[in-house]
Amino acid sequence: MSQERLREHFSDLYEGTIDPGLAQQINARFETDFELKDDYDHFVTTMFMLGKMPEEQIEVPSHLSSMIADRLAANPKKPSMSIGAFWRNLAFGGLACVAIGSAFFAVKNKNQSIGDPNEAGFIHSAANKVLDTIEIKMVNDEPKLMYESSGPKTITVVNVEDQKLVKKYEVDGKEKNVNSVLANTNEQPAAFQIEATGEDAKHLVIVPGTQRELESVGKGDLLTFAKLLATKYRKVVHLQFTTDAKTNLQWDISAGDAQVAAKSVLLATDYTVTTSGDGILNIQATK
Numbered sequence: 001m002s003q004e005r006l007r008e009h010f011s012d013l014y015e016g017t018i019d020p021g022l023a024q025q026i027n028a029r030f031e032t033d034f035e036l037k038d039d040y041d042h043f044v045t046t047m048f049m050l051g052k053m054p055e056e057q058i059e060v061p062s063h064l065s066s067m068i069a070d071r072l073a074a075n076p077k078k079p080s081m082s083i084g085a086f087w088r089n090l091a092f093g094g095l096a097c098v099a100i101g102s103a104f105f106a107v108k109n110k111n112q113s114i115g116d117p118n119e120a121g122f123i124h125s126a127a128n129k130v131l132d133t134i135e136i137k138m139v140n141d142e143p144k145l146m147y148e149s150s151g152p153k154t155i156t157v158v159n160v161e162d163q164k165l166v167k168k169y170e171v172d173g174k175e176k177n178v179n180s181v182l183a184n185t186n187e188q189p190a191a192f193q194i195e196a197t198g199e200d201a202k203h204l205v206i207v208p209g210t211q212r213e214l215e216s217v218g219k220g221d222l223l224t225f226a227k228l229l230a231t232k233y234r235k236v237v238h239l240q241f242t243t244d245a246k247t248n249l250q251w252d253i254s255a256g257d258a259q260v261a262a263k264s265v266l267l268a269t270d271y272t273v274t275t276s277g278d279g280i281l282n283i284q285a286t287k
Contacts, residue, residue, distance in 0.1 A: 002198055003036050005132050005150075010043045021240070021284045024272045025201070028242075028287055134194055134203050136182075136238045138278035143207055143236045145194060147171065147178040153197040157182070160191035160204065160223070182236075187211040189227045204239040206230045216254065221247040222283075225265060229281060233258035241285035 006026055012018035013026060030037040132153070135146040147155050149171045155178050157167040169178045184190035184207040194203040204223065208230040218228070226237045228251070235258050255261040258281050262273045272284045 002132065003033070003039075006036060007039060010040055013040070014044060014047055019274075021272050021274055021282055024284060024286050025240075132196070132198065134196055134199060136203075136205055136236065136280055137276075138236065138280060143182045143205065143280070145178055145180045145182055145205075147196060149173040149177060155194070155196045158193045158195075160193050166192065182207055184209055189230045191223060191227065201240050201242050206237040206239070208234055208236070217252045219248075219250040222249060225249050225251060226283065228253065229258050229262060233261070233281070235279060235281045237281045237283065239283050243285065243287070 006029060009018055009022060009026060013023055018026075030040065131148050131150045133147070134155075137144050137146055145155075145157065147153075147169075151173040153171050153173070155169040155171065156165060157180075158164065159166050167180060169176075169180070171177050182190075182192055182205055186209045188209045188211060190207045190209065192205045192207070194205060204226070206223075206226045206229075211231060212234075214228055214231045216228075216232070218224070222239065222241075226239055229235065230237045232253060249265055251261075251265045253261050253264075255264060259273055259275045262271075262281065262283060266273060266283065270286060272282075272286055274282045274284075276282060
């Protein structure tokens, strides 16, 4: 995911409302992308300072009225401010306050957009869309690949078993975006590898087949384990990782819940396991 795309999530990351998997991805990126980490540190500092502004108190000097009188007496010939000048300065001060307030709310409100959303690093687009990100969602009990681009991109879907190209999309970021069903009518679970221009992470989506019989005890790589989870729990599994996945896993599955079963095998230091609201099991490598 590009730096610009990650910056759009700074506000959610700072407020703690971001998806745990995405938060893990951004934090992992910080370890290698020092420029992005420096940008986020500046963002946090700015938000902290803005949050402290309402708490600032200006102490009024004692005997203020007498001090003003003494100053006026010491400068009797200095012309006093005219009514026009008073209102002009007041207007300038008001504009400055409005500018500060507008900047604060532009950063805080992720649903607002000012100017070009691709240039506004800390805010979301007007429609709060997720751009340049591979998304898997359940629609009418079918897994769908969804992708909305900010510019010309190529998205490919490859069958992992035989490495044959299943689908290829050329999107322009304006009208043509991807909204495609990942279907599997076979007995065995199907694994699709999805790639998009500019996307560093590998995405594997496992769709269960019609077969329900399986061996609950076994060993193998992450893909084999994901197929087991998809078959046993009748769930679509979405794997995300940037390096080679684990190959020496062992399992003895007896849990009644897919997420619990996955966490019993996958170390929390290596993987983040979550279940989306539509029931997809998401497994994302932390490094």
